[in-house]
Amino acid sequence: MYQLYGHQNSGAAAIEAALELCEIPYRFIDVESSPEATHALEKLNPLKQIPTLQLPDGSVLTESAAILIHLGLTFPQSNLLPNNTAARDQAIRGLVYIVSNCYSAIGIIDYPERWLAEADESSRQNLMAGARAHLHRSWEVFADQFSGDLYLGDETPGALDVLAAVVSRWAGSREHLRSTRPGFFAWLTRIDRHPTLAPVFARHWPD
Numbered sequence: 001m002y003q004l005y006g007h008q009n010s011g012a013a014a015i016e017a018a019l020e021l022c023e024i025p026y027r028f029i030d031v032e033s034s035p036e037a038t039h040a041l042e043k044l045n046p047l048k049q050i051p052t053l054q055l056p057d058g059s060v061l062t063e064s065a066a067i068l069i070h071l072g073l074t075f076p077q078s079n080l081l082p083n084n085t086a087a088r089d090q091a092i093r094g095l096v097y098i099v100s101n102c103y104s105a106i107g108i109i110d111y112p113e114r115w116l117a118e119a120d121e122s123s124r125q126n127l128m129a130g131a132r133a134h135l136h137r138s139w140e141v142f143a144d145q146f147s148g149d150l151y152l153g154d155e156t157p158g159a160l161d162v163l164a165a166v167v168s169r170w171a172g173s174r175e176h177l178r179s180t181r182p183g184f185f186a187w188l189t190r191i192d193r194h195p196t197l198a199p200v201f202a203r204h205w206p207d
């Protein structure tokens with residue numbers, strides 16, 4: 001069985017949502033629920049990052065985009081990745097765009113000291129502010145470049161929809177998009193409401 005290491009309000013929500021779309025059994029291991037769970041994650045992923053997915057054969061996948069591409073290729077009936085080659089290329093481009101431009105900026109905002117040789121408070125604040133501005137700009141570009149590749153409402157959401165819906169929840173990105181890209185913001189809220197995804201997101205972001 002797939003074993004997903006995660007925690008509430010984390011990128012593991014995207015993988016949990018994708019596993020639900022694949023309709024396959026999986027176990028969710030909350031890495032903060034016990035020292036044993038934290039230790040198990042560290043053994044699988046020395047970066048101690050989530051999502052980390054252990055496959056039924058015991059092998060380990062980290063990196064959200066790689067995990068989503070794995071699930072899309074392994075379970076084609078899920079339509080996580082488009083069948084059409086050109087559309088699939090764009091979906092993979094979008095996944096890599098989100099992790100390299102948006103998710104990475106979140107890592108800087110959450111852990112600015114990792115990126116500073118001298119982590120005084122002024123440097124931390126300066127770096128966090130710059131990363132936040134870059135993050136918001138990156139989402140504007142994503143909205144302009146990829147809206148055509150997102151879920152339109154009558155088919156099932158794909159991997160790109162799921163990752164965009166999760167990573168856009170942090171560091172004020174949704175609030176920024178609400179005013180700067182209202183059409184894309186509405187798109188994200190439509191993905192949130194999809195009947196398969198809504199219960200997953202409610203577990204991660206209870207009101």
Ligand SMILES: N[C@@H](CCC(=O)N[C@@H](CS)C(=O)NCC(=O)O)C(=O)O
Pocket residue numbers: 009010011012047048049050051062063064065099103107
């Ligand atoms: N490149 C990774 C980033 C994953 C990541 O940063 N996850 C966060 C939680 S949303 C985390 O585990 N942070 C803890 C840390 O970096 O120490 C991916 O795309 O999956």
